[in-house]
Amino acid sequence: MTNHWNDIANADAILVIGANPAENHPASFGHIMDAIDEGAKLIVVDPRFTRSAARAHIYAPMRSGTDIAFIGGMIKYVLDDIDDNPDDYNLTYITEYTNASYLINSNFQGPADLEGLFSGYEGESNETDGSKRKYNKSSWAWLTDSQGIPLRDKTLQDPDCVFQHLKRHYARYTPAMVNAICGTPEDTFLDVCQAYAAVGKASKTGTIMYAMGTTQHTYGAQNIRSYCILQLLLGNIGCAGGGINALRGESNVQGSTDHCLLFHILPGYLKVPTDKDSSLADYISRTTPTSNDPLSLNWWQHTPKYIVSLLKAWYGDAATAANDFGFHYLPKIEDGKNYSHISLFEDMNDGVIKGLMVWGQNPAVGGPNANLERSAMDKLDWLLVTDMWQTETANFWQRPGVDPADIDTEVFLLPALSSYEKEGSVTNSSRWAQWRYKCADGPGEAEDDLYMLTIIYRKLKELYEAEGGPNAEAITNLTWDYGSGHPDVHAVAKEINGYDLTTGKLVVSFGALKDDGTTSSGNWLYAQSYVEPGTDATAPDGNKMARRDAVDTSGIGLYSNWSWCWPINRRIIYNRASVDLDGNPWDADQPVIRWTGSGWTGDVPDGGAAPMNQGGYYPFIMKPEGLSRLYGPGMAEGPMPEHYEPWESPIDNPMSNQQNNPAFKIWHADEQGSTSEYPYVCSTYRVSEHWQGGQMTRNNPWLVKLQPQPFCEMSEELAEIKGIKNGDDVIVRSKRGEVKVVAVVTKRFKPFQMNGDTVHQVGVVWHWGYTGLSTGDSANMLTPHVGDANTMIPEYKAFLVDVEKAD
């Protein structure tokens, strides 16, 4: 989230799309209702009339996977309205804080010119050769002067400027086209446009709340780009009640991402080293952006301080300038190779991966194409799982349909403690790191993962010291100074925060970190989370994550002394965009920050410099150019979002001849289902009573009583066609597999009427599997092994199935 949960109450309009907060983030809904009590409009866009939709002022049905067309239509409405009613929009924000004024290379062509493709595509329309399914992006670049500073036309009239490119691109996203693609009635769609465009006024804000309904598509990242473009045109980023807000689905998925348990990043979102980085200097030169623009703060220029401080945290005295601070202890990935979830299982299936460690995760239920992923595990030599329960992943060798005797994998299942049986911090969607405590003992010999990691590390260190091995020093020199018995979680938290190694004191913020080896920090983003005792009145013992001051003095619900949030307790990021060029808030009634003439009041500003009219810098400090990107040339499939159909779709793309995203990787072309065999759109989703892969709720008797089994939701119209009654057992079948679940026949789904065509959509809840108190078929036996072109997140939310009554 750019903003935070409590901030939702400040919104004048709330657009919920790709999410169902009433069901899946119930606590957030209280803040939505607070906003409504103050006059805010709630708009819910979803294929299904959800519990969130039940409280909405406007509900707009939208076929799964058509966000780019829907939001594209809204963007067109706003761009047209800016021409007609410029006073209703914050044109200063658009001109000064976004790249609307940038001039683009005149060789650039977009989908309006190239039938759905952008210039630079290496293949043909609907290319099937994987090596050609990519772009040469050189024609997408913006023009710069001799110093590398972007050229701009602040009148926004130059035909090559971003603003004019947007207008040409989005001219095709008419209400009729939105209807043809999304199935949304034109009048409902225009109601949404009108209601949400009303927050384009400088003093009004709207927030977009989204979740996996947005991301889990072959163009999920471009869905989010669409939201960003809309929010920037309406001047909503950085403001109270605004922002772009991902509703994260796990208690610490924010923290686990911050600590970068992902192949492509190191803690604090530092880029992972590749085989091209022959030295630390090479790595720094490749990964540290530069800017010659005096108005751009270019925050990532500090990358050298963060990587050296990370290496000092990990390798201590063994990290010296002479050995590049231990840079070569780190693994280097093959440049350009993808090691993410789908690739991992494909490579496991190919026998590359021989051992697997799984910490509190259940990919045998949660991963796409579950039949493929489960059988890939048969190839493992060994598997280590830590969990509170037996899980489908740990039990893969006794899944239905296999003989355990045929599976040669050695499996270890370590009993873990629950959240309230150990001490530590978790980071919520708001970026708040909150400390929690041991309140109970666990069962039997269960232990926390902190301990398991420590005893495995100690044993490995012993083995490598005794026997040696390749790059053994990466293990034997690793710091692990958390005491000799159970590791001290506070010592770990302090290491994450970081130290001034010349004084031995905890650093007060990432501003204190250096690139010369005199500071350490396990994650620069968390610097300031734990300070020296007695130095901060709000946290006498130094642990700012444990703060519990529930008094809000900001007037806009920042709760700045409740826990601690990254970065440096800034509750709303990019907040320098919430003020005008003189530092006065766009919305005087809900100021995030305000320039007093000598300093800022309110939230922690994105840097302390004066406002722009007094020599300050651009507000979007994480971008090298300092402005936010209406036009994003870093994306895999184009600098502006273009509508493509899901990999499996019931219709031909009404927008162009290019059916699918031209840049995502197709693993198994023969696993694509056809409309003739699988005529209905299907999406997987969640219910309030269960959670993710199910191990934390399907073993909970109360919750199992509330939601005892998986089901398929479908419209009365489709049920009539198929002769299915509410409560019948049905088979849902895709090209990858089939599941037997209960039919829920409901008015919540309605067939989409799209430009004369009727399209049916169904939905299957996915929490179930073959292990535990409550068992049932996994919806992921249906989902495909394809992912987003930028992130490789699987396309769980739109694929094709057939449904029939079970015998």
Next chain:
Amino acid sequence: MELNRRDFLKASGAGVGGIFLLNALSPAAMARTATIPPLKKQIGEGYTICPYDGSGCGFLVASEMKDGKLKVVNIEGDPDHPVNRGGNCSKGAAMRQLSADNPWRLSKVLYREPGGTEWVEKEWDWAIERIARNIKDTRDANFTTTDGEGNLVNRTDAIGNFGGSALDNEECYLLSKLTRALGIVYLEHHARI
């Protein structure tokens, strides 16, 4: 007069467990609690954050020592918490069923040998010895020090790692650190899916 829960406990002069089990925010409950005598048994009160979605709701955990173990008595929403303000969803309301009393919880290390048909209970020391040996053998036998072009890469492609958003930050950090030290590059978790 508006009282939050803690003010109420102070005002009532009964800052011990009995009241905890009632909804102290409801006026009716407030009226009732004034006449209930303090319980004889002390019930500890701890503070936790929900393990389910990313809202980060606060919960209060009451527990007591029983047979040498600290046992959960009750868990309810924390009225002071800015996000949930004392509320809980169905999962939060059922959180106490995650406790050691749940018979589905694992209490011993389980092991399944290659081709085995069932789980066998093992001791921690035995399991850790064997796990570390497997990691070392697989890593060392499948370690790429330099790639085909002579680049120093120090990685193993033979070990994958999943997890975990269910872990605390300090655990995630140590997992990130350990896997990198081992040269693991197939590193993924919930955030991708």
